[in-house]
Amino acid sequence: MKVNPYLNFGGNCAEAFKFYEKELGGKIAMLMTFDQAPDQSMVTPESKGKVMHATMVLGDTRIMASDVTTPGRHQPMRSAYLTLTVDSADEAERVHRTLAQGGEEFMPMTETFFAHRFSALRDRFGVSWMIINPKPMPGGD
Numbered sequence: 001m002k003v004n005p006y007l008n009f010g011g012n013c014a015e016a017f018k019f020y021e022k023e024l025g026g027k028i029a030m031l032m033t034f035d036q037a038p039d040q041s042m043v044t045p046e047s048k049g050k051v052m053h054a055t056m057v058l059g060d061t062r063i064m065a066s067d068v069t070t071p072g073r074h075q076p077m078r079s080a081y082l083t084l085t086v087d088s089a090d091e092a093e094r095v096h097r098t099l100a101q102g103g104e105e106f107m108p109m110t111e112t113f114f115a116h117r118f119s120a121l122r123d124r125f126g127v128s129w130m131i132i133n134p135k136p137m138p139g140g141d
Contacts, residue, residue: 004061004063004064005063005064006063006064007064007065007127008066008068008074009051009074009125011050011068013054013065013067014031014033014051014054016065016125017031017054017056020056024098025058026058026063028055029055029057030055031053032053032054033048033049033051033052034047034048034050034051035049037052046069047067051066051067052066053065063082074126075126076122076128077126077127081128081129081130083131083132084129084130084131084132085132086131086132086133087133088133089116089133092109092116092118092119092131093109093117095131096117096121099131100123103122103124104122105119105120105121106120106121106128107119107120109131113135114134114135114137115133115134116133116134116135117131118133
């Protein structure tokens with residue numbers, strides 16, 4: 001069994017995935033807009049050009065996503081985070097700066113008892129992230 005996150009965006013899924021591909025080293029495996037769907041009977045004018053389904057491979061995780069096309073239904077992520085574990089404090093700092101641009105910082109990048117660097121934020125696309133460069137912990141994985 002695998003767990004894969006599925007993200008909903010408010011109309012900027014393609015922009016977000018292109019940003020994550022460039023800045024985080026992800027790879028867009030698939031991106032289909034509503035107007036590319038084989039059955040156009042359910043496609044509304046508001047959904048034209050919006051992402052019906054996208055898949056990105058980021059590290060060893062497959063992230064799926066789409067745009068919410070029902071007006072008023074999209075909400076930024078709350079109480080759930082995608083966690084990026086990086087190999088160095090420098091990489092943690094870089095990723096934090098990149099994702100924080102235009103976003104909302106919940107916890108600034110800092111050292112903790114469990115990490116050389118740790119932070120939490122919501123990026124400009126509404127996705128919540130934790131960035132961690134962990135310290136070795138007794139009994140940890």
